[in-house]
Amino acid sequence: MQVYTDGTVLVTHGGVEMGQGLHTKIAQIAASSFNIPISSVFISETSTDKVIKQGSGLVLFGLRIRFFMDSLFTICREVE
Numbered sequence: 054m055q056v057y058t059d060g061t062v063l064v065t066h067g068g069v070e071m072g073q074g075l076h077t078k079i080a081q082i083a084a085s086s087f088n089i090p091i092s093s094v095f096i097s098e099t100s101t102d103k104v105i106k107q108g109s110g111l112v113l114f115g116l117r118i119r120f121f122m123d124s125l126f127t128i129c130r131e132v133e
Contacts, residue, residue, distance in 0.1 A: 054083070054121055062087060065097045066119070082115045085121040 055063040064083050068075045076096040084091040 054118065060089060061093045061095060062089065063095045063097055074104075079115075079118075082118050087120050 054065070057063070058093045062083050063081055064077055066075075068079070080091050080094040080096055083089075083094045087094075
């Protein structure tokens with residue numbers, strides 16, 4: 054996951070979109086976690102050079118996004 058200064062977020066994951074709405078669900082989780090519009094979330098194509106180990110499902114990935122967001126906010130508060 055990459056967070057840019059313009060407020061957009063790029064999420065790379067190890068899932069495969071096969072019409073089940075995986076990209077949409079992941080974008081919704083990221084948008085909700087960062088409290089940003091879904092239009093500010095971008096999903097990149099799956100690539101093993103970015104995502105080496107895939108977790109065991111959408112819930113686990115959602116928890117990873119939440120953990121990343123909490124960690125990022127903690128670091129930002131420390132910098133202030």
